[in-house]
Amino acid sequence: MFRGLSSKDADTICEIINQAARAYQGVIPEDCYHEPYMPREELYREMKSEMKSMSFFGWEEDGKLVGVMGFQPIKDVTLIRHAYVLPDYQRKGIGTKLLNHLKQMMKTKYLFVGTWADATWAIGFYQNRGFRLMPDKDKLLTRYWDIPGRQVETSVVLGMGM
Numbered sequence: 001m002f003r004g005l006s007s008k009d010a011d012t013i014c015e016i017i018n019q020a021a022r023a024y025q026g027v028i029p030e031d032c033y034h035e036p037y038m039p040r041e042e043l044y045r046e047m048k049s050e051m052k053s054m055s056f057f058g059w060e061e062d063g064k065l066v067g068v069m070g071f072q073p074i075k076d077v078t079l080i081r082h083a084y085v086l087p088d089y090q091r092k093g094i095g096t097k098l099l100n101h102l103k104q105m106m107k108t109k110y111l112f113v114g115t116w117a118d119a120t121w122a123i124g125f126y127q128n129r130g131f132r133l134m135p136d137k138d139k140l141l142t143r144y145w146d147i148p149g150r151q152v153e154t155s156v157v158l159g160m161g162m
């Protein structure tokens with residue numbers, strides 16, 4: 001079942017992100033991985049910032065939240081900011097449900113997602129669902145995201161038009 005999420009859910013969202021993000025450990029460059037991957041304060045800041053207007057929704061199963069997707073309309077596009085499913089619930093179609101839900105809700109023509117260049121499973125997830133790797137990723141990451149230079153260097157952008 002889908003559920004809209006608010007800052008009241010921030011602790012649970014953080015827990016899901018941090019558990020799922022362990023997939024990055026030993027895969028992405030060592031200097032880019034830290035635990036917790038998403039500190040609570042950072043998530044609170046992102047969710048409360050009026051400038052960023054990031055919203056979350058999630059998928060509940062067995063009466064608990066097991067997957068989350070955060071998105072942010074910015075300028076003429078929508079960004080997927082965080083997409084995480086608890087390890088025990090991965091590869092059961094929940095990520096696809098979250099993505100399809102976002103596609104129905106978004107009001108912009110283009111949907112972009114940035115992920116680590118080494119996260120091949122995530123790249124495959126998006127490529128198999130209509131996204132393509134964008135050749136001008138540095139330009140896009142600088143225009144739409146607010147991330148450190150090292151993350152720009154080590155990330156890719158996938159995009160799709162509706």
Ligand SMILES: CC(C)(COP(=O)(O)OP(=O)(O)OC[C@H]1O[C@@H](n2cnc3c(N)ncnc32)[C@H](O)[C@@H]1OP(=O)(O)O)[C@@H](O)C(=O)NCCC(=O)NCCS
Pocket residue numbers: 020021023082083084085086089090091092093094095096097113114115119121122124125128
């Ligand atoms: C990426 C993620 C959000 C997808 O959610 P999900 O519920 O597992 O996705 P679905 O079950 O709908 O789709 C599964 C597809 O995703 C890809 N995938 C997900 N996990 C994978 C893994 N460990 N290895 C290889 N492919 C994987 C595959 O394309 C898979 O299709 P397949 O099972 O037919 O091979 C989830 O796996 C996750 O949280 N992963 C860890 C964190 C992460 O990479 N987040 C992405 C940030 S942009």
